[in-house]
Amino acid sequence: MNGEVGDVRPAVSGWAPARLERATDTVGFEEFYAASFRGLATQLYVYTGDLDLAHDLVQEAFCRALSRWSKLVEYDDPTAWVRRVAFNLANSRWRRAKTAVQYLLKQRVEHVEGPSPDRVTAVAALAKLPDAQRRAVVLHYLGDLSVADIATQEGVAIGTVKSWLHRGRAALATHIGAEVKEGNDV
Amino acid sequence: MSEFERDDLVGAVLTDVSREVSGHIRPLGAQAAVRTVRRRRRQRTVAGGVLAAALIIAPLTGLALANNGPNPSPTVGTGTSTSPSMVDVPPQGSPGPSGPPASSDAPAIPASELRNGTLPIAAWPTYPSTPTRCETGQVKFTDGKAGSDEYLWMEGQPLQVDIDGDGGKESVVHLYCRMAQTGYSRVVVFDRTADGGIRNVGTVLTTVWAKDDGKEPAKIWEIQVTDNGQIRIDVGDYEVCCGGDPNLSQHQWRTYGWNGTGFVQIGGPWTFPPNLNRVELSPTAGELTMVRQPDGQWRGTLRVTVRNAGQLRANPILYVRLPAGIMTASLDCALLNGPAQCSLPAVEAGASTTVDLVLTTTANPAGQAEIRVYDNVARDSKEDNNTVTVTVKAS
Structure with a gap:
């Protein structure tokens, strides 16, 4: 008596499993991710010089944000938390070692189509900055963080940040100016 | 170059770089983060020991596990607390020395x-x-x-x-x-x-x-x-x-x-078709007249015929509820808290069987007898014709 007989209705067409509602409250997370990822990834790229790594770092930071989203969503600026995590990840001891090596290696590799000469120049110039100065420059110019905010994130005095920015600007101007001059000389 | 000129220069350069790079950013998606977090929770719970061992050999693509501690200040773990893969989607570029990232089909509850x-x-x-x-x-x-x-x-x-x-x-x-x-x-x-x-x-x-x-x-x-x-x-x-x-x-x-x-x-189907592996039992019974005996008891015989209209051999059981005081003397019947339960010989499909139940009582036997038949094992395809009621007469 085996066999599928009886009242056989058509199978539910186009059925697809629905997502389980998780205990984790993720309300608003997708919107937050969509609004913040690109800007943060750009900052991390400029800081590390590695587009793949920037993607990974920011994605990881968002994963951590999701793990504590119910608390984070109440923060005034959740993006600041994610950015700080992403930079901390980039600065962690083993990551820093890897980043330093990869930073130089990546300069010889095209990760995206057709990097402009200006971008190559800028990234090469940034690579020559000490980490702290590079971080301060990125946070200030790309993250729109004030000196005070950078000082808070970095856990240093405001004067220290000012010093980093001053030295970083000077070094970048020199490197970029030299690159431009060399380019013009050719 | 003055400080202001440097500020303008650096700002302009980084803005240009940002604008150009932004077009090459490919977010992995919030759902990828959801999957990663979920997978890590499972791994932490069900395979913590194994994971810890694997983490020591932190692949280059790995990063620290999510920090779920109470401290709101974000921190980064050391190399010994990293996961095999930061995200559970293939990274851009070639996989690290440990191979491709962990599969998204994380282990379920063991x-x-x-x-x-x-x-x-x-x-x-x-x-x-x-x-x-x-x-x-x-x-x-x-x-x-x-x-x-x-x-x-x-x-x-x-x-x-x-x-x-x-x-x-x-x-x-x-x-x-x-x-x-x-x-x-x-x-x-x-x-x-x-x-x-x-x-x-x-x-x-x-x-x-x-x-x-x-x-x-x-x-x-x-x-x-x-x-x-x-x-x-x-x-x-x-x-x-x-x-x-x-x-x-x-x-x-x-x-x-x-x-x-x-x-x-x-x-798949929503209902079952008729099951042919069923019996279809129905009883009929003659009159039951209890006759007063010289010793003062009442005695009578109830003739019951059971028909099996189903397509499966039946092993019928009679369930006979008698007026108070009436007992059956038939060997194949057993008292069951008052009613008698009688096993009948097997009845082939389409066949019938007839049994005579000898009944005795010392009291006035007037009343109603109810006879219900059912199969010991198989289902009955028509259960509204399994019972018959007989009027008990005394003479």
């Missing part, structure tokens, strides 16, 4: 944990005359059995399937709740909670018991899961008890899926 864990069990159906003794609520299982009296247990091993297509696998468990000589079968899905516990996602199917409507399954033969998250169940229209041939039940594959709020049938 079978041993389910069979020896405390599981949330939904209430069982109620049946008026036979209250269930199966546990509900948070029920502790030991080797797949619940409680000391073992009214509730797991059938077979749990299956794992990704019911909601998110890359993680849930566990499909077949529970059996014993009721008399058969019982309820239930297919239920369990999943991890955020804190590593076990939660009841929902019931896929609970069979009916002592009910035969030709629609609801009364037996579960087999459970399968599919790659697309569906649960296929080979169901039967009734569960044969008492040593009968289990194959008297029919088979049907019905398919179920998760719709966001519960499990619904999404394929």
Whole structure:
């Protein structure tokens, strides 16, 4: 008596499993991710010089944000938390070692189509900055963080940040100016 | 170059770089983060030891595990607390030295944990005359059995399937709740909670018991899961008890899926066809006249004919409820709290059998006798003609 007989209705067409509602409250997370990822990834790229790594770092930071989203969503600026995590990840001891090596290696590799000469120049110039100065420059110019905010994130005095920015600007101007001059000389 | 000129220069350069790079940013997506977090929770819970060992060999693509501590200040773990893969989607570029990232089909709850864990069990159906003794609520299982009296247990091993297509696998468990000589079968899905516990996602199917409507399954033969998250169940229209041939039940594959709020049938038949493996018993009885005997007793003979109109050989049992004081002297009958229960010879399909029940009493025998016939094992395809009433006369 085996066999599928009886009242056989058509199978539910186009059925697809629905997502389980998780205990984790993720309300608003997708919107937050969509609004913040690109800007943060750009900052991390400029800081590390590695587009793949920037993607990974920011994605990881968002994963951590999701793990504590119910608390984070109440923060005034959740993006600041994610950015700080992403930079901390980039600065962690083993990551820093890897980043330093990869930073130089990546300069010889095209990760995206057709990097402009200006971008190559800028990234090469940034690579020559000490980490702290590079971080301060990125946070200030790309993250729109004030000196005070950078000082808070970095856990240093405001004067220290000012010093980093001053030295970083000077070094970048020199490197970029030299690159431009060399380019013009050719 | 003044400080202001440097500021303008650096700002302009970085803005240009940012604008150019922004077009090459490819967010992996919030759902990828959800999958990663979920996978890590599972891994932390079910494979912490193994994971810890693997983490020491942190691949270059790895990063620290999520920090779930109470400190709101974000921190970064050291190299010994990294996961094999930061995200559970392929990274851009070649995989690291440890190979491709971990598969998104993270391990489900191990079978041993389910069979020896405390599981949330939904209430069982109620049946008026036979209250269930199966546990509900948070029920502790030991080797797949619940409680000391073992009214509730797991059938077979749990299956794992990704019911909601998110890359993680849930566990499909077949529970059996014993009721008399058969019982309820239930297919239920369990999943991890955020804190590593076990939660009841929902019931896929609970069979009916002592009910035969030709629609609801009364037996579960087999459970399968599919790659697309569906649960296929080979169901039967009734569960044969008492040593009968289990194959008297029919088979049907019905398919179920998760719709966001519960499990619904999404394929296969909704009802059973007529089951030809059934008896169709009906009794007829002649008049019953109790005659006063010289010793003062009353004696009479009740002739009962049982016809089997079904297509299956029957093993009929007569259930005879007599007026108070009347007893049967027939050898094949036994008193059952007043009524007599009499086993009859087998009746082939389409055949009949007749028995004479010798009855005695010392009291006035007037009243009604009710004779009901049923099969010892097989279902009766027509249960509204199984009873006949006889008026008992005295002379």
